[in-house]
Amino acid sequence: MSAALRFGSFVFPSPVLGYARMHRRYFFELLAALAATPYLRADDEPKKQIVIAGGGILGASIAYHLAKRGARVTLLEKLRPGAGATGNSFAWLNATFSKKPRNYFDLNFLGIAGWRRLQRELNGALQIQWGGCVEWYPAGAEADALRNDVHNHQEWGYDARLIDEPEIRKLLPGANSGPMGSAAFSAQEGALNPLHAVNVLTKAVRRSGARVLYPCEVTALEISSGRIAAVETTRGRFPADVFVLACGLDSPFLAHMAGLEVPLRSTPGVLAHTAPAPRVLGRVALAPGAHMKQDPDGRVVTGMEFGGALSSNKSMAHGREMLREASRFLPALKNLSLERVTLGWRILPKDEFLIVGFDARCPNLFLAAMHSGVTLAPIIGQFAATEILDGASVQLLAPYRLSRFG
Template sequence: MSGKHIIVIGGGVIGASIAWHLAEAGARVTVFCGVRGGVATPNSFAWINANWGNPEPYFRLRMAAMAGWRRLAAAVPGVSPDWCGSICYDLPPEGLEKFAEEHASWGYDLERIDRDEILRLEPAIRHAPDWALKISGEGMVEPRPVALALLADAERLGAIVHDGAEISALSFKNGRVVGVVTANGVVEADEVILAAGAETAALAATAGVKVPMSSSPGLIIDTKPAPRLLNHIVVAPEMEMRQAPDGRIIASTSFNGTDPGADPAATARRVFDDMCSRLVGGDQLELEGYRIGFRPIPEDGFSIVGRAEGVPGLYITVTHSGITLAPAIGEFAAKELLEGAAEPLLAPYRLSRFS
């Protein structure tokens, strides 16, 4: 058991996973979050995957995270990913062939299926392609409930979670981060972990640390609950769709979320109409609404995870792949902070690469 007191700033899925892994390892953990469950997390498409043509090092990190979801499901009540698999045909045939060949050589569980098999698996798909990839190991999770479940179990393990907390700055003394500045004064700790999503760069700057990142809005639509139409995550050209356990169909036009534009309601209606046109029975669906999340995106698109070089006491996590990577980031951050051993899978994703 570690005697370290560690503050985690952020109550989304990344902060919740870090807090749980630290508490499970015996650290004293305090979480400060504006909203329990996070801001970006509830507005995620929430597809667990090692897809999207990642370079191999990032693929390996995502695969480790997918395995981590299975371990969390066995350990934490309320964490229950649906390993429904995906049907992917979002690339032109030559691009899909290249993706399949590369990822199969890395050990990804995918298979090529023809139109008849696509329609057997997903009879509601209109205009099915000649062939697609079935990726059985991919899944989905309901993002806010899973973040809440991780925080609740972290509290059971002894973590303290402060909801509605406003952190104005990091407390920085003698070249070291020693805590956080709250409305009630400074709270000190041995280490501070920034998992604050879009607010990460501004908070890091109060300790003189530059985090090259941006945040961009992404729109996702939700239908009203409907009879079962989709059995897998369906990744079609300019359209991702999945059906939640409560019957809602959740859709977006890209991994980054649809650009909401100047009129988000009109954009949501266009996405909804497009989605309905792709599904047998789509004319029976009703639009429930839309969500806009501001996604934290490091400058080069890949995660930033690790200590801020030259600033002891500060550990930074920023990633757009938050849902997929949460278990791995939580596990590896806890080990690095409590055991002092660097995780090889994180080596390419340190903040120092931007120096």
């Protein structure tokens, strides 16, 4: 009987049905059964159920890249998309100059290129202020370091160059640079409104047929044989073949339930946002102690504590002080009206690089936690889809696995 199929009392020498001894009723049952069986190809295997926790820019981008490829995705967000670090981010898309060593620079560079790809894929729904970034320092150690950094990045193929004062005024009309030691222009960079970007991505996720649920907090992980079997949430239980943990600063809490320790720390960052205004800035400007950009919606955003004292003062008085400081360099900001002041908390892995990917100790949990997550989101989303759906291990991510912390 090895080369035959048996259906009830019928034997069909396979594959030639014409030799069968058969009864009419069974014949029609067989035809009905064949008609109801979908044609199976290798890629018709039941799709993995992928549950993503965290609707920040990383969760949204990972969901987008998975859903685009037809994966079954459910994105769960505790509050609302962009409620964490993302909504309070300066959202400058950059690969300067702290982006070292080479591998980390490459990822950020690919992140910038990824935003251009997303703009095309999303048919212009994503608004990004391209135009590069102008940065300068008075004479001293920082100005010297900038010269070295520009040279280093040029050798890595980055479109950055040293500029002089007249060129600053050309790139930033109306700017008053003050005493200047060195200045640089990085042409490929941009900035966006992070809440707008997260909303565009989650809309695209929904259009692909995936679910985006909020408010919905993941409260516990159901673990079976060392793997996540399901997540418990404030809206019930969601079975998961793969669980993506992108909860920002809340990730360590959930990772701990899976036996993983995720070493994160945080620093505060305050930003002052003006009401929409006519265009005064065509690019990101990093003046000594005052950083500024103007989003595509006309709102100017300023911050002053990237490298200096870290404040968590989000009073309107502090916001006005920040705007005043920025207007020393760009007097056009003086008369803009302050709309709000935000306080965000940076997600900083212990060594300040990213943490991304699967970990052998809980093999179906994919982790994504990082600073510079706005710049990196498109490339991390793309690489996450490759690792989750294709089982490949992306080499560029090799230095950034959780296992490096032991």
